[in-house]
Each structure stands twice: as C-alpha cells, then as structure tokens.
Amino acid sequence: MKDRILSVDIFRGATILLMVLVNTPGTWSNVYAPFLHADWHGYTPTDLVFPFFLFIVGTSIAFSYKNRTVDAKAYKKIAIRALKLIALGLFLGAFIIHFPFFKNFNEIRFPGVLQRIGVVFFFAALLFINLDWKKLIWATAILLIGYWLLMTFIPVEGVASTLERAPNNLANWVDVKVFGSHNYKADYDPEGLLSTIPSIASSLLGVFTGLILTSKQxxxxxxxxxxxxxxxxxxxxWDIIFPINKALWTSSxxxxxxxxANLILALIYYLTDVKKIEFGSIFRYAGANAIVIYFLSSFISKVMGQIQIGDTSLHGWLFHRIYVHDFMALETSSLLYGLSVVLFYSLVGYFLYKKKIFIKV
Structure with missing residues (x-):
C-alpha cells in the first residue's frame, strides 16, 4: 500500500522478535538481567515488550477501523478475531505432545499472552468505533484512575489492600478466587483478570498514536x-504512590x-517515513505475520521442551551440544541460543512475506 506507514510495521516486527528472544533463552538459570522481568516493582527492558505489542495493536485498530462502517458485520469480525486469539492462547496452555494431547483440566492455565491480546483487542476496538477521540481520552483516564482506586482503596476480606505480592493484594486475590489452580503462579497471574482493565488503556494509548500518524498534522x-x-x-x-509494576499492570x-513506545516509534518514523532511510526490512517481514510467528515460536518451544533425549529435553540437548563452551559465560551461551531462535523466525517471516502469505488471525 502506498500510504502504509513503514515505521509501524517495523515497530511491530521488532516487538514480536523481542518477545521471541526474551521467551526462549538457552536456560532460564543463566540470563542477563535486561532480559529478565523485574522481580516485582520497577521495570526492565523486557517488561516493555508485551505492553509495546498491546500499544501497536491499538495503533493498528486506528488504521483498520478509522473509516469503517459501524454495523453488525464489524462487531462480528471484531468478536471472531478476539475469540480466535483467546482460543489459540488456551490451546498453547493446554497442549502436551503425548496422548491425550491435553493437560488435565486442573493443570491448564486460563490467562495468557494471546488471551490478553484477544480481550484487549475486543474492548479497544469496540471503544474506538463507538467513541470520538475526546471520549476515548475520558475512557482511558477512567480505566487508569479507576484501577488505581480499586487497587489501593478496596480492602481484601477486611484487610487493607497492598501492592506487594501478598494475599491482600486485590488483583492477586481476584485471580486466585476466579481462576484457582489455573493461574501461572499459585498466588497470581501476570495476565490476570483485574490487571486486564489497565491493559486496555495500553492499547487505547496506541490508538491515539495511530490517529496522530493518520492525521494531517x-x-x-x-x-x-x-x-x-x-x-x-x-x-x-505516579510511580511514587502507585508503583510501576508489570505483574499488576499498574497505571503508572x-x-x-x-x-x-511513542519515543521509539517517533525515532523510527522520522528515519523511515520522513527521511526515507531504508532499514529494518527484516522486522517489517516479521511484523506482517506477527501473531503467527509468536504462536509458532511458543508452540515449537513447548514441543522441544517436552521431547526427551536422555535425561534432558531436545531444547536442553541442543543448547548444551551447540552453545555451551568453556570459554563462554553461560549467560552469553543462553543469549546466543535465543538470538539463533530469533534468526530462524526472522527467516520464517521473510519467507512468508516474499511468498505473499499473510495469515490473519
């Protein structure tokens, strides 16, 4: 497309490849600190990756639905796409490689990355097609301020709420009450129910950026x-009173x-769309099939982790056979393994793009 904004495609692709990198180290026991999530409060470069993707989902919503007719067909398409994403996420959480090919029901994790993308896309798209930009600002403010008030002023079973990892943390308490054993951890889920509220705002902030980029400004x-x-x-x-925290997806x-996201996208936009400097094509290729690449990387990684070779998995066998050497720190070996995985999926993205295969979920 002539009017395609290359910087958005590059940003999307770079984000999905970063998601692959931080999710597939050689070993979780030896990872450089920037490639790990913050223990609780605060943030690392890795903590930026998932919100960047939700942000670009919002930007894409602004592009895709700006001039579309709001009718039953539009609602149906939005709902179907959201359900597909949720279904793919649940499949990843339940799949095992041996018969009966799915975990016992009590072991299945209900929340997840794709599930959150699906839910966020659904609500952000509905808000976008029904509200003008001024009302969207109010909606975003209500989501962020409302979540802050919920998390800090609502007691949990008669005990004052806390933002620490504790039973009287409202988000954690809701996850345990609603999902029970179906959480990522016994006491909370980083893609939990209550924290999905402010994650919708992450996407809406991306919507505003999309409106800026498609405007005549x-x-x-x-x-x-x-x-x-x-x-x-x-x-x-805001971090002073409502700490920056990915696990809780706090408003700060x-x-x-x-x-x-805006600062990085601004730089890419200036270089590619303003100055017309050609770079980052490999990210653009990956971005054209971002969800497919994420799903494949997660699925194949899961399969490799379950195939046994001796006393280790196929993943562990490849890592130790190819990447572990006496002259190299294990953190470096772990990073090189992850970069190799990124290279593989970059080539997958390149192949799909060149063959004009664009799989829309």
Missing part, C-alpha cells in the same frame, strides 16, 4: 516525542511503557 515526530515524554514524566510521578506502568 505537520511535525508528527515532534508531537510523538512530546506525547511520549509527557507520558513518561507523568508515569514516573501503562503510562511509562506507552511513553517509551
């Missing part, structure tokens, strides 16, 4: 930089991650 780069810087400042100020976390 001049100096879009400066607008994105100003927006990104403002969100960063407000988010870090939403603002800070959207701030970084």
């Amino acid at each position: 001049e100096k879009k780069t400066k607008i994105l930089i100003g927006l990104g810087g403002s969100l960063l400042i407000i988010g870090h100020i 976390f939403v603002l800070v991650t959207a701030g970084w």
Whole structure:
C-alpha cells in the first residue's frame, strides 16, 4: 500500500522478535538481567515488550477501523478475531505432545499472552468505533484512575489492600478466587483478570498514536516525542504512590511503557517515513505475520521442551551440544541460543512475506 506507514510495521516486527528472544533463552538459570522481568516493582527492558505489542495493536485498530462502517458485520469480525486469539492462547496452555494431547483440566492455565491480546483487542476496538477521540481520552483516564482506586482503596476480606505480592493484594486475590489452580503462579497471574482493565488503556494509548500518524498534522515526530515524554514524566510521578509494576499492570506502568513506545516509534518514523532511510526490512517481514510467528515460536518451544533425549529435553540437548563452551559465560551461551531462535523466525517471516502469505488471525 502506498500510504502504509513503514515505521509501524517495523515497530511491530521488532516487538514480536523481542518477545521471541526474551521467551526462549538457552536456560532460564543463566540470563542477563535486561532480559529478565523485574522481580516485582520497577521495570526492565523486557517488561516493555508485551505492553509495546498491546500499544501497536491499538495503533493498528486506528488504521483498520478509522473509516469503517459501524454495523453488525464489524462487531462480528471484531468478536471472531478476539475469540480466535483467546482460543489459540488456551490451546498453547493446554497442549502436551503425548496422548491425550491435553493437560488435565486442573493443570491448564486460563490467562495468557494471546488471551490478553484477544480481550484487549475486543474492548479497544469496540471503544474506538463507538467513541470520538475526546471520549476515548475520558475512557482511558477512567480505566487508569479507576484501577488505581480499586487497587489501593478496596480492602481484601477486611484487610487493607497492598501492592506487594501478598494475599491482600486485590488483583492477586481476584485471580486466585476466579481462576484457582489455573493461574501461572499459585498466588497470581501476570495476565490476570483485574490487571486486564489497565491493559486496555495500553492499547487505547496506541490508538491515539495511530490517529496522530493518520492525521494531517505537520511535525508528527515532534508531537510523538512530546506525547511520549509527557507520558513518561507523568508515569514516573505516579510511580511514587502507585508503583510501576508489570505483574499488576499498574497505571503508572501503562503510562511509562506507552511513553517509551511513542519515543521509539517517533525515532523510527522520522528515519523511515520522513527521511526515507531504508532499514529494518527484516522486522517489517516479521511484523506482517506477527501473531503467527509468536504462536509458532511458543508452540515449537513447548514441543522441544517436552521431547526427551536422555535425561534432558531436545531444547536442553541442543543448547548444551551447540552453545555451551568453556570459554563462554553461560549467560552469553543462553543469549546466543535465543538470538539463533530469533534468526530462524526472522527467516520464517521473510519467507512468508516474499511468498505473499499473510495469515490473519
């Protein structure tokens, strides 16, 4: 397409390949700190990756639905796409490689990355096609402020709420009560139910960026930089009373991650769409089939982790046979394994793109 904004495609592809990198180290026992999530409060570069993807989902919503007719057909398409994403996520959580090919019901994790993408896409798209930009600002503010009030002022079974990892943390308590044994951890889920509320705001902030990019505004780069810087400042100020936390997806976390997303996207936009400098094609190829690449990487990684070779898995066997050497730190070996996986899926993205195969979920 002539009017396609290359920077968005590059940003999307880079984000999905980063998701693959941080999800597939050689060994979780030896990973460089920037490629790990923060223990609880605070954030690392890795904590930016998933919110970046939800942000770009919102940007894509602004592109795809800006001029579409709001009718039953539009609602049906939105609902079907959301259900497909949720179904793929549940499949990943339940699949095992041996008969009967699915875990016992009590062992299946209900929340997950694809499930959250599906839910967030559904609500962000519905809000976008029904509200103008001013009402969307109010909706975003209500989601963020409302979540802050819920998390800090609602007691849990008569005990004052906390933002620490504890039974009287409202988000954790809701996850345990609703999902029981179906959480990622026994006491909480990083893609839990209550924390999905502010994650919708992550996507809505991406919607605003999409509206800026498709508008007739001049100096879009400066607008994105100003927006990104403002969100960063407000988010870090809010961090004082509502700590930045990915596991809880706090409102300050939403603002800070959207701030970084705008700043990075502004740089890519300036280089590719303004200055017409050609770079990042490999990311663009991956971005064209982002969900497919994420699903394949997760599925194949899961299969490799379950195939046994001696006393280890196929994943472990390949890692130790090819990447582990006496002259190299295990963290470096682990990173090289992850980069090899990224290279493989970059080639998959390239192949699909060149063959004009675009699988829309």
